[in-house]
Amino acid sequence: xxxxxxxxxxxxxxxxxxxxxxxxxxxxxxxxxxxxxxxxxxxxxxxxxxxxxxxxxxxxxxxxxxxxxxxxxxxxxxxxxxxxxxxxxxxxxxxxxxxxxxxxxxxxxxxxxxxxxxxxxxxxxxxxxxxxxxxxxxxxxxxxxxxxxxxxxxxxxxxxxxxxxxxxxxxxxxxxxxxxxxxxxxxxxxxxxxxxxxxxxxxxxxxxxxxxxxxxxxxxxxxxxxxxxxxxxxxxxxxxxxxxxxxxxxxxxxxxxxxxxxxxxxxxxxxxxxxxxxxxxxxxxxxxxxxxxxxxxxxxxxxxxxxxxxxxxxxxxxxxxxxxxxxxxxxxxxxxxxxxxxxxxxxxxxxxxxxxxxxxxxxxxxxxxxxxxxxxxxxxxxxxxxxxxxxxxxxxxxxxxxxxxxxxxxxxxxxxxxxxxxxxxxxxxxxxxxxxxxxxxxxxxxxxxxxxxxxxxxxxxxxxxxxxxxxxxxxxxxxxxxxxxxxxxxxxxxxxxxxxxxxxxxxxxxxxxxxxxxxxxxxxxxxxxxxxxxxxxxxxxxxxxxxxxxxxxxxxxxxxxxxxxxxxxxxxxxxxxxxxxxxxxxxxxxxxxxxxxxxxxxxxxxxxxxxxxxxxxxxxxxxxxxxxxxxxxxxxxxxxxxxxxxxxxxxxxxxxxxxxxxxxxxxxxxxxxxxxxxxxxxxxxxxxxxxxxxxxxxxxxxxxxxxxxxxxxxxxxxxxxxxxxxxxxxxxxxxxxxxxxxxxxxxxxxxxxxxxxxxxxxxxxxxxxxxxxxxxxxxxxxxxxxxxxxxxxxxxxxxxxxxxx
Numbered sequence: 161x162x163x164x165x166x167x168x169x170x171x172x173x174x175x176x177x178x179x180x181x182x183x184x185x186x187x188x189x190x191x192x193x194x195x196x197x198x199x200x201x202x203x204x205x206x207x208x209x210x211x212x213x214x215x216x217x218x219x220x221x222x223x224x225x226x227x228x229x230x231x232x233x234x235x236x237x238x239x240x241x242x243x244x245x246x247x248x249x250x251x252x253x254x255x256x257x258x259x260x261x262x263x264x265x266x267x268x269x270x271x272x273x274x275x276x277x278x279x280x281x282x283x284x285x286x287x288x289x290x291x292x293x294x295x296x297x298x299x300x301x302x303x304x305x306x307x308x309x310x311x312x313x314x315x316x317x318x319x320x321x322x323x324x325x326x327x328x329x330x331x332x333x334x335x336x337x338x339x340x341x342x343x344x345x346x347x348x349x350x351x352x353x354x355x356x357x358x359x360x361x362x363x364x365x366x367x368x369x370x371x372x373x374x375x376x377x378x379x380x381x382x383x384x385x386x387x388x389x390x391x392x393x394x395x396x397x398x399x400x401x402x403x404x405x406x407x408x409x410x411x412x413x414x415x416x417x418x419x420x421x422x423x424x425x426x427x428x429x430x431x432x433x434x435x436x437x438x439x440x441x442x443x444x445x446x447x448x449x450x451x452x453x454x455x456x457x458x459x460x461x462x463x464x465x466x467x468x469x470x471x472x473x474x475x476x477x478x479x480x481x482x483x484x485x486x487x488x489x490x491x492x493x494x495x496x497x498x499x500x501x502x503x504x505x506x507x508x509x510x511x512x513x514x515x516x517x518x519x520x521x522x523x524x525x526x527x528x529x530x531x532x533x534x535x536x537x538x539x540x541x542x543x544x545x546x547x548x549x550x551x552x553x554x555x556x557x558x559x560x561x562x563x564x565x566x567x568x569x570x571x572x573x574x575x576x577x578x579x580x581x582x583x584x585x586x587x588x589x590x591x592x593x594x595x596x597x598x599x600x601x602x603x604x605x606x607x608x609x610x611x612x613x614x615x616x617x618x619x620x621x622x623x624x625x626x627x628x629x630x631x632x633x634x635x636x637x638x639x640x641x642x643x644x645x646x647x648x649x650x651x652x653x654x655x656x657x658x659x660x661x662x663x664x665x666x667x668x669x670x671x672x673x674x675x676x677x678x679x680x681x682x683x684x685x686x687x688x689x690x691x692x693x694x695x696x697x698x699x700x701x702x703x704x705x706x707x708x709x710x711x712x713x714x715x716x717x718x719x720x721x722x723x724x725x726x727x728x729x730x731x732x733x734x735x736x737x738x739x740x741x742x743x744x745x746x747x748x749x750x751x752x753x754x755x756x757x758x759x760x761x762x763x764x765x766x767x768x769x770x771x772x773x774x775x776x777x778x779x780x781x782x783x784x785x786x787x788x789x790x791x792x793x794x795x796x797x798x799x800x801x802x803x804x805x806x807x808x809x810x811x812x813x814x815x816x817x818x819x820x821x822x823x824x825x826x827x828x829x830x831x832x833x834x835x836x837x838x839x840x841x842x843x844x845x846x847x848x849x850x851x852x853x854x855x856x857x858x859x860x861x862x863x864x865x866x867x868x869x870x871x872x873x874x875x876x877x878x879x880x881x882x883x884x885x886x887x888x889x890x891x892x893x894x895x896x897x898x899x900x901x902x903x904x905x906x907x908x909x910x911x912x913x914x915x916x917x918x919x920x921x922x923x924x925x926x927x928x929x930x931x932x933x934x935x936x937x938x939x940x941x942x943x944x945x946x947x948x949x950x951x952x953x954x955x956x957x958x959x960x961x962x963x964x965x
């Protein structure tokens with residue numbers, strides 16, 4: 161993996177949009193003061209790929225990457241892997257938090273795109289989206305690079321505080337990393353697959369054994385099946401002869417059965433007539449007709465009487481309306497008369513109130529004028545000593561013609577009281593005058609309304625009867641209406657009787673028709689037997705004739721049935737003897753014969769079953785032979801797979817290969833370390849753990865955890881450089897290529913000589929095709945790099961400037 165460009169905005173120290181160009185860079189350094197944002201560049205590369213930062217304890221913590229003055233952080237990394245170019249983008253958006261002081265954020269956007277070549281793309285599509293969310297991007301990056309987040313920060317990006325992680329890792333963790341880097345997981349997979357194959361083969365052997373048991377047969381099963389087939393074939397020859405004789409008897413019996421059934425049906429029909437003769441009833445239609453005619457005469461008489469009554473000149477409704485109009489006129493006339501009296505009284509009262517108001521206004525004006533004059537004199541008491549007749553006034557600058565008189569305070573207070581009393585009297589008089597005026601207007605409006613009502617009532621009564629005439633006509637109309645009601649009630653009662661009699665007559669006529677139809681249906685039930693003909697006689701007579709005929713017919717048909725039944729019983733006994741003989745033969749052939757007419761089908765099915773049984777036995781025999789052969793093959797496969805699984809286990813070939821790789825890395829790391837330490841230190845493996853050999857201290861061996869900070873840096877650097885240039889040679893063709901390494905630690909702990917040696921080792925690593933980028937604030941170290949990235953920080957954001965030597 162080789163970075164090509166990095167774009168930042170709102171990410172940590174980089175509030176404003178910032179881009180870092182890695183094109184054609186083999187060896188470079190990020191240099192700047194402490195806190196300027198150098199390590200943030202390395203963090204951004206890691207975050208773009210994995211969405212995590214090694215400096216945080218929680219891998220899913222994203223809120224701290226957002227600049228304090230920004231709402232979101234955006235990072236975009238374009239990198240090359242093999243012959244393909246990819247772009248990874250992550251955008252983190254700040255969220256509102258209900259907890260004060262707590263910052264929450266979420267990844268708003270996460271995607272991975274592959275840049276298409278001109279042959280793979282069209283004018284509208286230049287990239288192919290490989291991942292569209294956080295989960296897909298995390299998995300796609302791990303699949304592409306072959307490294308998870310922890311392994312990436314041990315081999316490619318070595319951030320502050322993690323430079324010596326691979327050196328001090330547990331053996332199992334180092335072996336796990338090497339397994340991914342060297343792609344030797346395939347051997348573990350092969351071993352696991354071999355063991356799984358052995359397991360499946362054993363399961364298959366158990367299955368084949370159960371299948372073999374399922375195909376077990378008795379030794380003489382084939383001989384028994386063949387004998388059974390011979391018995392069925394012998395029964396077929398004998399049974400068909402017996403069946404022919406039975407069929408002949410059945411042909412003779414069939415017409416006898418039909419005749420007996422027909423006689424039984426006829427007897428059942430006749431028995432219904434003899435056991436339950438037809439019941440009839442007299443409905444007295446003549447008397448009902450006479451009653452109906454009498455009711456019609458009563459109704460007609462009442463209607464003639466009603467027509468003879470003369471209608472009234474006016475209806476009750478008209479007379480009541482005239483009476484109501486007279487009442488309305490009298491009510492409104494009295495109300496208008498009363499309002500006229502009230503209006504005169506109100507107008508007199510209003511005149512008095514208006515007169516009092518004018519008197520009060522004059523009294524108030526006089527009191528106010530007197531008080532104002534006295535108050536003006538009182539206000540000038542302070543200036544009176546300074547006033548001289550004929551000289552200018554010190555206030556208004558006018559010549560004084562007369563010196564005002566002195567007004568005592570008690571006189572002024574008395575005038576004020578008189579003024580207030582006159583104002584109160586005026587207010588009461590004003591209120592009283594307004595009230596009296598409003599009362600007059602209200603009475604005038606009410607009188608106006610009542611006058612309109614009186615005029616309207618007079619108009620309505622202009623062509624009406626007088627009140628006395630209305631009362632007389634009303635008495636006559638009530639008597640006429642009462643007479644009409646009595647006659648109407650008489651007609652209704654007569655009509656009810658007529659309707660009732662008419663309904664009874666209709667019901668009787670309908671019942672008589674129904675009784676006649678029922679008799680016809682009763683007779684039709686035996687029409688096929690030739691009953692007596694239908695004539696014009698009463699239903700009662702026809703019912704008696706039908707009953708006598710049915711009794712004679714029953715005796716005749718019963719005698720005929722007894723003769724046919726005797727003949728049928730004799731033929732049935734002969735058939736039973738033949739069927740019993742056939743059943744016995746079927747039992748000897750081990751066949752079940754439930755229905756005689758299915759003999760041919762039963763024999764055919766029995767022969768087919770016997771033949772299938774023979775074929776099944778032969779198939780079971782052949783299948784057992786095949787299963788036995790397949791079991792031998794699977795047993796050989798189990799042995800082969802178990803041997804291969806043992807050899808390819810973690811303690812087998814894979815363990816040996818990883819141990820060899822680790823030895824090779826230790827040899828290369830020792831070469832680097834001796835150069836960096838002036839041949840003072842070497843690196844060895846002891847019980848899968850690293851040890852340091854101190855050649856200046858009599859070859860003393862000690863654990864790497866006892867190294868000082870500077871010593872740890874040199875040993876870690878040697879091991880990281882050895883790991884970087886060794887993995888490419890040791891790994892398989894498909895394993896990830898460590899084409900770049902980022903170092904962010906430790907150069908400030910080295911002396912000048914060791915710093916020069918470390919710089920030389922880094923330059924040599926870059927010359928072998930590996931992109932090496934260091935992060936340092938040691939200016940001497942940065943000046944040796946062909947490319948420098950000057951990182952500076954201002955109050956709002958950090959910036960990066962690429963400088964080429």
